[in-house]
Amino acid sequence: QQQVKQSPQSLIVQKGGISIINCAYENTAFDYFPWYQQFPGKGPALLIAIRPDVSEKKEGRFTISFNKSAKQFSLHIMDSQPGDSATYFCAASETGGGADGLTFGKGTHLIIQP
Amino acid sequence: KAGVTQTPRYLIKTRGQQVTLSCSPISGHRSVSWYQQTPGQGLQFLFEYFSETQRNKGNFPGRFSGRQFSNSRSEMNVSTLELGDSALYLCASSFRSSYNSPLHFGNGTRLTVT
Numbered sequence: 001q002q003q004v005k006q007s008p009q010s011l012i013v014q015k016g017g018i019s020i021i022n023c024a025y026e027n028t029a030f031d032y033f034p035w036y037q038q039f040p041g042k043g044p045a046l047l048i049a050i051r052p053d054v055s056e057k058k059e060g061r062f063t064i065s066f067n068k069s070a071k072q073f074s075l076h077i078m079d080s081q082p083g084d085s086a087t088y089f090c091a092a093s094e095t096g097g098g099a100d101g102l103t104f105g106k107g108t109h110l111i112i113q114p
Numbered sequence: 115k116a117g118v119t120q121t122p123r124y125l126i127k128t129r130g131q132q133v134t135l136s137c138s139p140i141s142g143h144r145s146v147s148w149y150q151q152t153p154g155q156g157l158q159f160l161f162e163y164f165s166e167t168q169r170n171k172g173n174f175p176g177r178f179s180g181r182q183f184s185n186s187r188s189e190m191n192v193s194t195l196e197l198g199d200s201a202l203y204l205c206a207s208s209f210r211s212s213y214n215s216p217l218h219f220g221n222g223t224r225l226t227v228t
């Protein structure tokens with residue numbers, strides 16, 4: 001059972017454009033939502049994370065929007081650059097603990113065209 | 115500060131053999147988690163260790179096991195290897211529980227089972 005659904009699977013954006021990746025979750029007990037960035041040959045690296053008590057969090061060009069009632073959250077990359085080309089994973093977990101650790105989405109392969 | 119170190123980077127094993135993977139967490143981190151990454155299933159949680167105790171285990175068969183030592187270093191063992199075990203195995207460390215503190219991933223061990 002996939003508890004975090006991520007879309008799109010792949011995305012091509014022109015340099016300077018806005019990249020948008022969406023995730024939806026099912027488990028209402030989830031209360032920690034991080035995004036990870038992975039380059040080929042490397043492990044995932046934490047980009048930004050949000051908790052459900054806020055609707056938006058911004059760090060530089062990266063913004064997470066969170067909609068608790070819809071059980072959805074999204075990553076926006078403003079002014080996308082070729083160096084942002086990577087695979088992005090959303091994830092979710094229960095702060096109180098759970099058997100599944102971090103539950104990851106299947107990933108979005110982002111390509112920024114120069 | 116040195117990052118998470120995983121050894122070896124690549125392994126080729128034959129069906130039926132067993133394998134041990136090693137992970138050295140970031141200094142001061144007491145939690146070590148293991149994830150399996152495959153193109154089809156994405157990132158899946160294997161287990162988490164905290165202060166030498168297994169806290170949680172994902173939905174994997176008993177052939178997958180691990181342990182953590184007093185210096186927080188961790189090993190993962192897979193016995194009776196199957197072709198489907200071919201994957202990138204990622205180790206991640208965090209200061210506290212992995213549920214709500216940032217996970218720092220290593221670059222993984224690429225296991226190929228022939």
